Amino acid sequence: MEKHLLSFGHGYSARALTPLLLAQGFAITGTTRSVEKRSALKATGITPVIWPGGDLSEALKRATHLLISAGPSESGDPVLADLRDQITVHAPNLEWVGYLSTTGVYGDTGGDWVDEASPLSPATKRGQMRVAAEAAWQSVPGLPLHIFRLAGIYGPGRGPFSKVRAGTARRIIKAGQVFSRIHVEDIAQVLAASIARPNPGAIYNLCDDDPAPPQDVIAHAAELLGLPLPPEVDFDTAEMTPMARSFYAESKRVRNELIKRELGVKLRYADYRSGLASLLASERASSKC
Template sequence: MVKTLFSFGHGYSAQALAQLLVPQGWRVIGTTRSPEKFGLLRAQGVEPVAFPGGDLSALEQASHLLISAGPGEAGDPVLATLRDRITALAPRLDWAGYLSTTGVYGDKGGDWVDETTAPAPSTRRGAWRVQAEAEWRAIPGLPLHIFRLAGIYGPGRGPFAKVRAGTARRIIKDGQVFSRIHVEDIAQVILASMARPRPGAIYNVCDDNPAPPQEVIAHAAALLGLPPPPAEAFGTAEMTPMARSFYAESKRVKNDLIKTELGVTLRYPDYRSGLQALLEQEGLGSA
């Protein structure tokens, strides 16, 4: 039987996974709220399905299920429609994955967290994720794996465009540090989990080098041969509430489990290697 992935909310990370699966002969079905994206998905070898409102009969053939649609104030959008029917609609699942966020750990003042650290979200978005994780884990018979993703970057989601345009900002907040992950490494972690299922598992997905955000921006500018944006103090910088909320949490995230259990070797173990690769993919090379 052809291995079949049904992907709810087939966005950036799911598309990177599909790029690995389709060449291996997988059937990949991805949902989107935007019918205008159907052509793009088909061009990537993915069968598009509208959700909500589309035909979900292909779930019956799914051997693998990925959920990357994020929750909002009203809760998880997939569970809102399918909570009591998901295992009945998808009776052949060998594996299910939920893409969550390291935001569930909250603010640790720059200290380290691992998968045994109790969630303690300090933002509304983090609290929504904790609730969604719990609701997905509560579904009987679902072979669920949870992936807590750090800040995602990759093609089309790097700092270079803003640095070139002069809109990048170097906000300085003492002690602030984030973990990050290249989207290609997210894909390979998920693929490794599919090959070694352990229902109930939780994995942190991040690189080896948590770093202050201003350091990353300065390095991106250096790669482009441009001066770094001027430093701005967090306390006095003009920022939207959304932008300011990203600085509400500071922590370092451990990634040992994806290495020891799943055997993953990160392609981009730090932001330096990841940014260099993005620049080379643009065809520009190092400045």
């Protein structure tokens, strides 16, 4: 049987996975809300479908793999709200289901370490919705579900360099604040490794080996660019959007041993320094083309 991935909310992480699976002979159907994005997705080698609103019955019948990147709302997980019955009844060939969650489900530990067995105590509404969505997917009987809790994602087009160059970057200082991160290429390789070695019921943290204060990342980006350090701004007095401020409600260090031990993953970018250096090298190489 042809391997067929149906990807809900085929965004940044799913697009990084796409070439790895296409090289293995997968067919991929990816959903998008945007008519404008449909042509761009098709150019990557997938079959794009507008959803909600499009007919996914044939894609579900063919699907051997599901990837859920679409985020939940206060009313719950959008995929289950729309398609739970179709998934349970009309998707008979599923070998692997991946749900992309967030390390925000662990909440604030004051900078202490968490792993996949740590209690879930989200400090934000977003984290609470993710906990509910995880539980909703886990409640679907017989589903070969794998949950991936992603740290802060960076990669091509999502690095700090543009703000540093523009002079708009700031080093927000909050005592004891630390975040974990993950390069999008490492997300893709972990997902591909799980697809190759499925373990229904598994939960994996996706992060690098070096949790760090956010101001250190901005400072290192400036150093790589040979530009002055962006100014330090105290968190309490910093002008920030409510969304940006909410990220500072949680401080924790996330362990990633399970992806290495169970999936055999060796991170391409084990810390933000190697990840940023690679991004900058790619930017400079592209500018010369």
